[in-house]
Amino acid sequence: MTDGVGRRTVSDALDGAVSGLAGRTLEQLAAKSQLGAKLYWTASERYYRSRCAGDADAYPSPPDPFKLEWVDPDRIPRHTRRRYPPWKGRARRFGEVRGGEWDRRDRPDVDPAYRGPPPELFVADRFEESVLYRSSEAHFDRGVDWEETPLFADLKRLIRTDDREYEYVWHGCRSVEDVRSRFRYLDGLYDAIRQDGFRSQWEMVLRDPERGFRDWFENEITVDVGRDGELLLVCGKHRLTIAKLLGVDRIPVLFLVRHPEWMARRREALRTPPAADHPDLRDVPTGA
Numbered sequence: 001m002t003d004g005v006g007r008r009t010v011s012d013a014l015d016g017a018v019s020g021l022a023g024r025t026l027e028q029l030a031a032k033s034q035l036g037a038k039l040y041w042t043a044s045e046r047y048y049r050s051r052c053a054g055d056a057d058a059y060p061s062p063p064d065p066f067k068l069e070w071v072d073p074d075r076i077p078r079h080t081r082r083r084y085p086p087w088k089g090r091a092r093r094f095g096e097v098r099g100g101e102w103d104r105r106d107r108p109d110v111d112p113a114y115r116g117p118p119p120e121l122f123v124a125d126r127f128e129e130s131v132l133y134r135s136s137e138a139h140f141d142r143g144v145d146w147e148e149t150p151l152f153a154d155l156k157r158l159i160r161t162d163d164r165e166y167e168y169v170w171h172g173c174r175s176v177e178d179v180r181s182r183f184r185y186l187d188g189l190y191d192a193i194r195q196d197g198f199r200s201q202w203e204m205v206l207r208d209p210e211r212g213f214r215d216w217f218e219n220e221i222t223v224d225v226g227r228d229g230e231l232l233l234v235c236g237k238h239r240l241t242i243a244k245l246l247g248v249d250r251i252p253v254l255f256l257v258r259h260p261e262w263m264a265r266r267r268e269a270l271r272t273p274p275a276a277d278h279p280d281l282r283d284v285p286t287g288a
Contacts, residue, residue: 040212052093055095056095057095058097059263063095064283065094066217069255069282072249073244073251075231076127077230078127079237080102080223081105081106083109084108086235086256093257094217098257103228107123115168117168121154131151131154132237136151136245140242156176159175170182186238193242193248198239198248200220200252221252221253222236223253225259228261262280265281269286271286272286
């Protein structure tokens with residue numbers, strides 16, 4: 001951990017997160033000392049834990065809402081089918097248990113208030129069938145220029161639509177030049193992972209005094225867990241795409257929403273160890 005925490009991060013944390021502390025004093029401490037940084041991380045983590053859904057706490061041996069596990073990227077075959085965008089309001093969904101057919105739907109319904117790019121660019125029956133994945137595969141594996149990919153064609157069409165219903169077409173992109181800049185970012189991310197390996201966002205956040213606890217959980221690859229234990233992607237599609245294309249053996253993931261039938265499987269694992277390894281059962285104490 002670095003000695004200081006950037007003023008932006010501390011100010012964000014103080015916005016309701018640490019109202020019981022003297023805000024100005026904490027901000028000054030955090031900007032100047034290791035003690036201030038420790039106070040920030042303690043207060044910030046407690047705040048976000050207090051916002052978690054807490055549904056899983058009703059089950060025996062509940063999982064830590066912010067537990068992180070390393071998993072094989074191939075164990076994430078699909079996007080979650082909860083309402084799109086599934087990452088909306090995620091700070092309150094850690095530890096949520098939700099019943100219903102959301103893990104078996106062919107496609108998610110879309111939040112009427114959503115004004116981002118169409119889900120069809122990123123969500124398909126299988127993760128590798130999406131426009132984003134196929135375009136990334138063409139670019140990174142076969143050397144196709146980004147501007148010759150289906151993704152670029154679709155984004156350019158959306159940008160040039162006169163009566164555009166989207167506030168942005170991809171990660172804040174509102175122009176073709178924005179899209180090109182995003183492609184350059186992905187090229188850099190691909191090269192960094194290829195050269196240095198896949199690192200947890202937690203590790204990277206701790207090294208950056210301008211980032212905080214929320215930056216961690218909003219940027220780590222996050223999954224839901226369906227009734228049969230299937231890991232369903234919530235967010236992190238770009239890094240998951242790159243990990244799959246590079247053949248990375250394992251990546252860090254956080255867990256968001258779980259199906260109650262899966263929670264019942266976790267309860268069974270307390271008595272009988274599971275026959276196969278599952279990343280969301282590693283924390284279950286067996287033989288209880």
